[in-house]
Amino acid sequence: MSHWIKRVYLFYLDGFKSMTVGKTLWVIIIAKLVVMFLILKIFFFKDALADYKSPADKSRHVIEQLTQ
Amino acid sequence: MNTLLTALVDWSRLQFALTAMFHWCFVPLTLGLGILVAIMETIYVRTGNEFWKRTVKFWMKLFGINFAIGVATGLILEFEFGTNWSNYSWFVGDIFGAPLAIEGIFAFFLETTFLAVMFFGWNKVGKGFHLLSTWLVAIGTNLSALWILIANSWMQYPAGMYFNPETARNEMVDIWAVVFSPVAMNKFTHTVFSGFTLAAVFMIGVSAWYLIKKRDQEFAIRSTKLAALFGLVSALLLVYTGDGSAVQVAQKQPMKLAAMEGLYRGGNGVAITGIGVLKCDKKPMDGKDPMWFNLSVPKGLSWLATGNINGYVAGIEDIIEGNFQYVDRNGQQRQGLPMKERMTRGKLAIAALGDYQQAKKQSDTEAMLEAKTVLEENFDHFGYGYLNKPEEAVPHIGLTFYTFHLMVLLGGFIILVLIGSLWWSYRGRLEKQRWFLYVSMWSILLVYIASQAGWIVAEVGRQPWTIQDLLPASAAVSGVSAGTVQTTFFIFLTLIGTLLIAEISIMIKQINKGPEKS
Numbered sequence: 076m077s078h079w080i081k082r083v084y085l086f087y088l089d090g091f092k093s094m095t096v097g098k099t100l101w102v103i104i105i106a107k108l109v110v111m112f113l114i115l116k117i118f119f120f121k122d123a124l125a126d127y128k129s130p131a132d133k134s135r136h137v138i139e140q141l142t143q
Numbered sequence: 144m145n146t147l148l149t150a151l152v153d154w155s156r157l158q159f160a161l162t163a164m165f166h167w168c169f170v171p172l173t174l175g176l177g178i179l180v181a182i183m184e185t186i187y188v189r190t191g192n193e194f195w196k197r198t199v200k201f202w203m204k205l206f207g208i209n210f211a212i213g214v215a216t217g218l219i220l221e222f223e224f225g226t227n228w229s230n231y232s233w234f235v236g237d238i239f240g241a242p243l244a245i246e247g248i249f250a251f252f253l254e255t256t257f258l259a260v261m262f263f264g265w266n267k268v269g270k271g272f273h274l275l276s277t278w279l280v281a282i283g284t285n286l287s288a289l290w291i292l293i294a295n296s297w298m299q300y301p302a303g304m305y306f307n308p309e310t311a312r313n314e315m316v317d318i319w320a321v322v323f324s325p326v327a328m329n330k331f332t333h334t335v336f337s338g339f340t341l342a343a344v345f346m347i348g349v350s351a352w353y354l355i356k357k358r359d360q361e362f363a364i365r366s367t368k369l370a371a372l373f374g375l376v377s378a379l380l381l382v383y384t385g386d387g388s389a390v391q392v393a394q395k396q397p398m399k400l401a402a403m404e405g406l407y408r409g410g411n412g413v414a415i416t417g418i419g420v421l422k423c424d425k426k427p428m429d430g431k432d433p434m435w436f437n438l439s440v441p442k443g444l445s446w447l448a449t450g451n452i453n454g455y456v457a458g459i460e461d462i463i464e465g466n467f468q469y470v471d472r473n474g475q476q477r478q479g480l481p482m483k484e485r486m487t488r489g490k491l492a493i494a495a496l497g498d499y500q501q502a503k504k505q506s507d508t509e510a511m512l513e514a515k516t517v518l519e520e521n522f523d524h525f526g527y528g529y530l531n532k533p534e535e536a537v538p539h540i541g542l543t544f545y546t547f548h549l550m551v552l553l554g555g556f557i558i559l560v561l562i563g564s565l566w567w568s569y570r571g572r573l574e575k576q577r578w579f580l581y582v583s584m585w586s587i588l589l590v591y592i593a594s595q596a597g598w599i600v601a602e603v604g605r606q607p608w609t610i611q612d613l614l615p616a617s618a619a620v621s622g623v624s625a626g627t628v629q630t631t632f633f634i635f636l637t638l639i640g641t642l643l644i645a646e647i648s649i650m651i652k653q654i655n656k657g658p659e660k661s
Contacts, residue, residue, distance in 0.1 A: 090263025096204065096653060097262070100211035103645055108215060110638060111222075119631045120222035123229035123621035134310040135500075137233040141311060141618060142497035 150625040152616050155227040158632045160602070162219045164595055165639045169213025169646075171594050174288060174335055175342020176206045177281030179373060181274075188274050193661065198362055200265070201658035202346065205650060207262060212646040214254070217291070219635065227628055231609045231619035236312035238304055238321060239294050246290035253283040288338075289331050296327035298610050299601075300395045302472045306525075308499045308518055326391050333384035336377045337597060341590045343374025344557060347564050348587035349654055351580040354573065359657050364568055371564035378558050385554075386447065392604075393448035393456065394470040396611060397479075398536065399604035401459045402543040404444055407433045409458035409467075415443030418548065421541055427459050427534055459540075463533045471523060480524075482533035489528025492521035526613045535615075538606040546599040553593035560586045
């Protein structure tokens with residue numbers, strides 16, 4: 076089992092080490108995910124129903140919105 | 144709608160459109176290039192010819208760049224659902240979430256396993272296993288798209304659900320009706336073939352650049368031959384599924400079809416517009432001619448929509464008056480109602496939802512049952528209750544009409560490019576047709592425009608609905624301020640611009656390098 080895990084680990088390690096353009100792409104992917112999840116999601120894309128704790132509160136709020 | 148709400152709805156729509164269109168810059172190439180790469184690798188494994196291995200590696204690199212830059216851009220859409228469209232997100236219940244969750248799981252497993260084998264596995268795993276991984280990535284990305292398109296199709300044709308007045312959520316009662324909805328099946332095949340066609344044109348266009356530069360010519364010609372054949376078959380299937388989509392739209396979203404054609408007054412044996420110019424000041428029911436100029440095919444629209452050259456096709460005004468038939472969300476053929484009656488019934492349904500909640504507070508079971516009955520009887524018209532006048536149920540005619548015709552015209556042009564590529568590449572004369580090589584290269588831009596236009600038709604044409612007939616955009620938005628949406632719009636625009644510049648510059652750099660030399 077550990078032998079198998081080691082082979083998979085080395086497979087990925089060698090793959091990452093031998094990347095050329097892939098390194099640039101990984102930098103872009105990580106930067107993009109950081110912007111998306113640590114900036115956009117936290118500061119700008121808050122869940123509008125997050126203030127309503129229970130599903131019943133959420134449904135009450137939406138029903139109010141839909142029927143007002 | 145008041146001015147503040149209009150601004151909020153418009154900015155929320157614009158932001159969603161921008162995000163979706165940006166996401167769609169990457170998806171179609173991934174769908175098609177994956178299959179093309181898998182076909183090339185199959186040729187390599189069968190022939191053992193190292194030329195094909197180098198060819199596969201080159202196109203796989205471009206696939207990887209596109210995949211890496213595009214990956215996770217769709218997640219922004221999910222953020223927007225929660226922030227800008229919270230009423231919608233709640234109202235759709237688990238119906239929208241389930242396909243997206245399946246898609247997420249699919250994508251996760253593909254990206255962490257077979258994609259790694261595809262890129263890192265050369266010389267480390269057997270040829271057969273590597274080929275299998277490439278095919279699994281190619282098929283998996285397309286299946287991944289299936290679930291997204293099922294979710295989108297449900298918004299166009301909300302089948303297989305029950306609206307629960309306790310929670311104001313739609314609950315899935317028949318997963319197969321959602322998954323195998325005719326709209327979903329048609330949308331999936333049409334979208335996937337559009338991706339295949341786009342990728343083929345991309346491959347032909349890039350190959351044309353090598354031929355113009357007189358370098359890597361064997362690689363370019365062989366790539367063109369394969370892409371042209373694959374692209375032409377895909378484009379013909381795209382036309383076939385496009386015809387199927389038109390039939391579905393005619394049955395389930397007749398207003399969208401009328402908008403696509405700028406058809407205000409329908410009838411039997413209706414012509415289809417090839418090229419036309421709309422009058423900007425035309426309004427429904429004003430009695431004016433809608434077109435400045437129109438080249439049309441007699442009876443074409445009736446044939447396209449009904450399969451009968453004398454079939455009845457309703458125009459915008461016919462739909463407003465209720466002179467049309469449609470297929471409801473249970474698959475039953477129905478006689479349409481005048482828009483004003485639908486609005487009245489919609490208001491009844493909305494009031495019944497409120498009455499139900501009121502009766503529940505008072506534990507009045509009889510009143511609850513009564514309200515539930517009224518709600519169920521009128522639920523198919525629920526969304527119309529939010530409209531103030533019938534014209535609000537009409538999408539933007541100009542945008543729908545022009546993007547539809549642009550898509551069709553560019554689609555026809557692309558088929559000619561594919562035929563030309565096939566003809567000259569198999570006759571061994573492609574590199575001598577320099578004008579055609581330039582046309583092929585610029586066709587990359589045109590095929591992207593056609594692909595985006597197709598989505599604009601699909602999404603603008605169904606306005607004002609976020610869920611067809613049940614929830615208009617004005618009722619689906621959250622109670623956030625338009626200013627907040629504007630801020631995130633511009634932040635996202637900056638992010639998009641940066642990513643697009645990164646993709647194009649990395650792609651150009653790699654294309655400039657070319658395939659590995661033998």
